[in-house]
Amino acid sequence: MALARKSSPHTHGPRSTQWLMQQVLIATVPGLIVLTSFFGIGTLLNILIASVTAIGCEAAVLKLRKRPLGFYLSDYSALVTAVLLGIALPPLVPWWLTVTGTAFAIIIAKHLYGGMGYNPFNPAMIGYVVLLISFPLQMSAWLAPGGLLVDGTPAMGPDFMSSLKIVFLGNPIDGFTAATPLDAFKHNSGLLVSQFYEQTPQFSQGQWAGFGWEWVNIAFLFGGVYLLARKVFTWHGPVGMLAGLSVMALFNYDGGSSTSNGSILFHLLSGATMFGAFFIVTDPVTSATSNRGRLIYGAMIGIIMFLIRSWGNYPEALAFAVLLMNFAAPFIDYYTPPRTYGHSKSGTIIHRSKED
């Protein structure tokens, strides 16, 4: 009788890498809905273009590396990279920009380093930074959130057809853009924060941290909480980052003077904070591995983000902070091993201190 002889364990839990990736994709939905409702279909177009590019590039590279296509494509990792990059890019960027960034992310940042699981840097963030450095103009043009009253008239995004024309034919986008809250705040010169808030429509019409953007952040927070509840990742990375950012904001917020760096709430609900905390910091491949390591990794990203936001040249800093810490992740791992059963903290063997 022929019996198979596999090594133990002979049973496996219900989770697969595919399932994890699917969960991440599902969790972006609330954020996407809010983004689309404020900024139009730009982000969805980004995602569509990025996804097609990503799958095409992935298939081509796999073909070159003689790997089975179906097996590797079905892990959804390329799709996740595409969706995350698509969300990070400003809506309605020209199509070739998205294609370039995605191709760079998949071919260079992922496969050149050995493919899935081997890449030291977050591919989506690499793609983003490459574009930001190469095409700063296009990359900093954000649309005004729909419904924002500027000089009494509500901002209107381009309609469907003109959106397509902007993306595919290169029609100008200028008429529709506005400074993001982070941008605006950075260029505050000489006003107290309260005055500035009153005078700037982005803030005066918002609840806490800028019209539209605060809801985008809350929606991504919502998706993140879903992932936490499904135990896709632990809380350490995101909480570390939010805590790092908050602590920095707390110490540098001087009650709202003209040189203030913004309140905690402003930082937590602006720009890419929540998206970064729950969708970028949590990328397992490029982060630290132990729980303690991830706490430190997240916190450092939060701190660096604050530093760049406050004193750097770029209004948003997620990508730079993440890439920097990707670089540091192996060192964090090296210094934060968990205490193994039967070993003392210092790595030497513990002795019993018996109290009888």
Next chain:
Amino acid sequence: MRKTWDIHGGIHPAENKQQSLTGSLQAVPLPKTLVLPLSQHIGGPATPVVSIGDKVLKGQLIAAAKGFVSAPVHASSSGVISAIEERAVPHVSGMQAPCIVIETDGDDHWIEHSGTADYRKKTASELAAIIRDKGITGLGGAGFPTAVKLQPQQTIDTLLINATECEPYITADDQLMRQRSADILVGIDILAHILGDPERVLIGIEDNKPEAQEALANALANKPVTEHAPPIEVVEFPTKYPSGGEKQLIQILTGEEVPSGKLPADLGIVCQNIGTTHAIYRAVCHGEPLVSRVTTVTGKACSKPGNFEVLIGTPVAHLLEQAGFDEALCPQLIMGGPMMGFALPSTAVPIVKATNCLLATTAQESPAPPPAQACIRCGHCAEVCPANLLPQQLYWHAQSKNYERLEAHHLGDCIECGACSYVCPSSIPLVQYYRAAKGEIRLINEEKQQSDRARIRFERHQARIEQEEKDKAAKREARKLAAEAAKAKREADPKTGATDTTSVNTEKSTADLDIVQAAMARVAANKASPQDQRKRFERAIETTAARLAKAEKDLEALTKDDSAELNKEQLAQLDQHRASVEQARLRHQEAKNKLAALDAEQSSEQKTQPESPTDNAGEPTLDRAATAIARAQKNAAQLALMTPEQKLQKQRDSLEKRLSKAQTRLAQAESEGNEQLEAFAKAVSTLNEKIKATDRELATLTQATQPANKPAQQSEETR
């Protein structure tokens, strides 16, 4: 309720216990043959004390324990010894091992035996001797001889009884507790008495066994009160795998961790499986040796799953038949549980003392794992590891064969529970990698120990030479006299030759004494003739070589056509083949090493013989012990003569060999676009580094030792 502690990690796989708990404990019809392996326990295999054709009775000793850590084997039914030979035994490797085969006569006739209910009148060592003589080993799965744990040097204040049974499917202990809890409590009381009535006696049980708990509680309530006897407490804690690991149970019940490399006894704790306590009760109170046990037979490929009281040595096929096993439904048969059990090569192997479960699942019940994907470093494995290791880091280093990093990450503390593999979303067979790496590390350590020993001998030798320089003449005289005396004595009475030689040698330095004792031990341990051993090793080499060749061929067949795309299944196969090639290679190497060691021993023996003082008379029957002693001395001298340069040189040679192997592998990987390319490249560069370091060391050493060596050599000549 007593406080319990939580362990790190752990998982909750589907329990699947109810299937085998529908009925009560079932008897098994007497099988026609019983196959009793000589090694069913951890430690030295037992030595047969019967021969082919002997009639034996149930419970009769058929193989005696050899050494301290060992256990005897008893006939599990009456009949005739029909063979003492190598048979397939249940073992992870699917190997063959010496077994005693009994053709049963159907009478199941017991040998005369008796026990005592008044065990508290006996001393601890008397009781421990009974437990040892009755062949009792841990019945929880590991099979450690029970008596060895019962007489520790340390004072024991806690006796833990492991009634956890945390593996899915297995219910043998559960059933036993439901039906025999009174007997179990007596067994526990015996243990407590042996251990000097420790303060705490705790039965640790998971909260998924309420019936067993109730049975224990009832039995406790009805238990007659004995003087001195410590109270027995049943402690319940939440179900979680692997709570039943010894270290884990200790942490759950006491909050303490067994320090790495230490024993529970160092914490004043002794831990025993609950099934074992029942066997102890039978042995002490009824005088019955361990001839049967409770085994769960379950899985959807069995139509009548349940718990069976089965004779040790019963063929697996016979037991499966009782449970309505359908071969056609079962792609793989597991001995033990789904998490830590191992797959059986066939149903011809026997049930042994440690067999707590036969798991015959269908293909739907435990589907073949999907092919492994890349590690996404999700950290799920680290979250569930009960030893709080970083399994993904271990996997990483195991792949690149970075043994230093593996040890720094405490690979040795991995209990191979399989929790990490269970949760890994990329279904990487992590435990398989750890086992292979542990095997490699064991080999390397053995080599290292050998060279260390040689170094120590060298240093001792140097010291001794200095000493000997002073009183060389006197010593030579004394030795000559002693040798003559020994010769005369031996000629008078050849049987006591061995002891006489020893007494001569004891006059020598203590270093020599060590060597002599080691040699004596070796003689005692090496009953098999070198020829037999040689044959065995050669056979092992042949079979492993064949297996390796086959595995390599399989792998090649798969990878040859590298232009073709591999589909999912092929990819999975590829992984499996790679693993089996690796395993086969390891085994082959091990066998070769053993043979080489044997050869070295023999050749030195031949060289020694002519100049051996004990051989001067040209006696045809050379006393084996005396030869061995002489050989040991000679060996020591030879090893001691090996200069550090030579040792380093040797080390360098082996490094170079490894390097060239690694390079070919790298080249191969490059041509195939293998995904492990980086790992190989790293291995090559580390090896290069090591060689360089060795060279440097060699250079400094040559300068340093050149002058120092000369006097040593001179003294060697003048002696």
